[in-house]
Amino acid sequence: MDLIDILWRQDVDLGVEREIFDGCLRQREEESVRERELKREQELERIRQRLQKLDKETGEVLPSPSHANSQAVSFSEMLPSSVLTEHSPVTQNPLLSALLFSKKSQKPPPQEQNFLELATLPDLQFYLDVLESESSRLPLEDICQHSLSAPRQMEQTTDVFNCISDLMHTISESFQVAQPLSEMGSDPGEILGTCTQSVPETSTQTLPPSNPVYTSKTRIESQDISPRCQGENAAPSEFCTDLKPMETEPFNYVTERDLSPFDDHRVLQGFDDSASVASVDLDTSLYTVDSLSNSQSDMDELESIQSDYIDMLSMELYGTVTSSQEPQTQNESTLNHCNQFNRVRRTSRDEQRARALSLPISMHDIINLPVDAFNEALSSCKLNEAQHTLIRDIRRRGKNKMAAQSCRKRKMDSLVGLEDEIEALKREKHDCKEEKEKNTRKLFEMKEKLKKLYSEVFRRLRDERGSSYSPKEYKLQLSTDGTVFLLPRSTNRNIPPEDLATTS
DNA sequence: TCGTTATGTCATAAG
DNA sequence: CTCTTATGACATAAC
Known part of the structure; x- marks a missing residue:
């Protein structure tokens, strides 16, 4: 494990995620898919309970909301013509064909009923929330009218949702893939996106509950903008129209395509809150809602949604990229990751300050x-002294935060x-030893x-x-030119040596 | 309760 | 002189 760890740390410089090296990736992905489905079902069960609770109060079943301007578009009409051609994969797939062309006249099979019911529940939740928020100020007649006008719209949109849900479901089955949607070559989300693109804009806005991926996507893109100098009171209307689905969508799923492990890496690595797009998005939502409604209940609701969203986000992020372990330990690992993630995503003081002072950037x-663009943005916005100081401080602290992170990373690498050194x-010491x-x-x-040679030489030496010669009385000495002399060991060194005339 | 770890922040030096 | 970056030191939260 140490070796793996070291290798990973070396590879981190290359921008490679640690989890990539984990084995049994497929198994973990399947685990994560099951985990997501379980989580989703729990969320939907919670919502259903909430609905039932409301039913007790009103004595009637609430219909699904649909925007009054939403249009009923059959799924086959929504599909691009290419999808329905004779050779298209859709029409060639018997399951898909059966679903697409019989859906309008058939009720879903019992085993799919639950799925379809779940798919439409977010919409119901939206309607419930609308009623809840409006009931305090709307006349009873308006509410009743709202309720009466909704069922027809619900039927229309439910049809669309059913088709879309079935399509995704069937594609998943026909591909026999239990892996995240984002990794599929023919991503159902893409098909879904293609379908929804063909729906009029007003209808698309009713779809987000069943297509949270694109909700997130559009919101992310709209958030990641250059200095917005409109101020919080001039929140773009698109945020307002976009807000309601998000508001009613605590179980908003985000696929890895939207928040890949690399995006996650950005989240974890830095203060870069734009990197944690989803969270920033929520902040934007908070801004927008704050400007729309100052009621504490709304804020509480949004806090709850934000919490749920972040929980779901962390589940999404780590559920698919956790290390391969036993199921039990995997849960622990996932939990740790989530905790770490939540810790990282904790709202920083600067974020809170920025929110408090409604910074326009x-x-x-x-x-x-860059400095120039930053100064330009500063000068283009009317800022009071406090805002100006805060922005400067946020910039300084943000840069220092990233510097500290890179510094620590360098230190760890070092x-x-x-x-290693x-x-x-x-090892070198061991070799030397x-x-x-x-x-x-x-x-x-x-x-x-x-020693043997010495004694052998003396054994063979003979005088005249x-x-x-006795080795105790004589010794051999080698001269620099290779000549060997026989020298007496006596103290009298005046006696000339006897040249042995032998060379080594 | 205490130690560890991760992270944010400040102060300061250097480029 | 200003800004950025690097880094040590300290604070804090979570485990």
């Missing part, structure tokens, strides 16, 4: 704009590098050989009388 722009030096022992053994062997 986004946090992202304040921090990341630490890892030093640890220590390991290398330890082994070499030293080897050389010591060799030296000993050489000394033994020399044929007597041997």
Whole structure:
């Protein structure tokens, strides 16, 4: 594991996510899909309970809301002609064909009933919220009229939702893929997007509950804008129209395409709140709602939604990219990731301050704009002293925050590098020690050989009388030119050496 | 309750 | 001189 960790840390520089190296990715993806479905069902069950609770109060079943201007468009009409051609994958798929061309006249099979029912529930939730928010000030007649006019619209939109839901469901089944939608080659979300694009704009606005992906997408794009100098009271109308679906959509799903692990990386890595687009988006929602309604209940509701949204977001982010472990430990791991994520996404003090002073420039722009653009943005907005100071502080702190993060990363990398160096030096030390022992053994062997050679030379040496020389009285000495001399060991060094006339 | 870890913030030096 | 970046030190929250 240490080795893996070290390798990962090295690869982090390359922008590679750690989770990418985890094995059993498919298994984890399937786990995450199941987890999402479970979560979704729980959310929907909660909403259904809430609806039932309301039923007890009113004694009637509330219809689904649909905007008055929404148009009933059959799904086959919505589909691009290319989808319905003779050779299209849709028409060639018997399941799809059966669904697409019989849906208008048939009720869904029982096993799909639950799915379709769930698919339309967000819409019901929207209607419920509208009623709740309006009931305090609308006359009873208006509410009744609202209720009476809704069922027909509900039928129309429910048809569309049913078709879309069935299409996605069938595509998922026919592809036999239990993996995140974003990884599919023929992403149902894309088909869905194609379908919804063909629906008039007003109808599209009724769709978000069943197509949260595109809701998020459009909101993300609209949020990521240059300095908005309109101020909070001049919130763009698109936010207002966009707000309601979000408001009624605590179980807003975001696929990895919208918030890929790399986006997540951006979230985790920096203060860069624009990177955590979804959260910024929520902040924008808060701004917008704040300007629309100052009631505490709305704010509480939004806080709750934000919390739910972030929870869901973290589940989405980490549910699909957690490490491969036993199911139980995987849950723990996911939980840890979520906790870490929530910790990271905790609203910073600067975000709160920015909200309090209603800064006209986004946090992202304040921090990341180049000096010139930043100064231009400052000068183009009418700012009071407090706002100006806060913006400067936010920029300074934001930059320092990122600097601190990179600094710590460098420090960690350096630490890892030093640890590697220590390991290398330890190995080198070990090798040197082994070499030293080897050389010591060799030296000993050489000394033994020399001793034997020495005694052999003395054994063979004879003087002119044929007597041997005693090693105790004589010694051998090697001169610089290779000549070997026989020298007496006596203290009297005046005696000339006897040249052995032998060379080594 | 205490230690650890991650992160944000401030102060300051250097480029 | 201003701005940015790097980094040590401290604070704080979560575990």
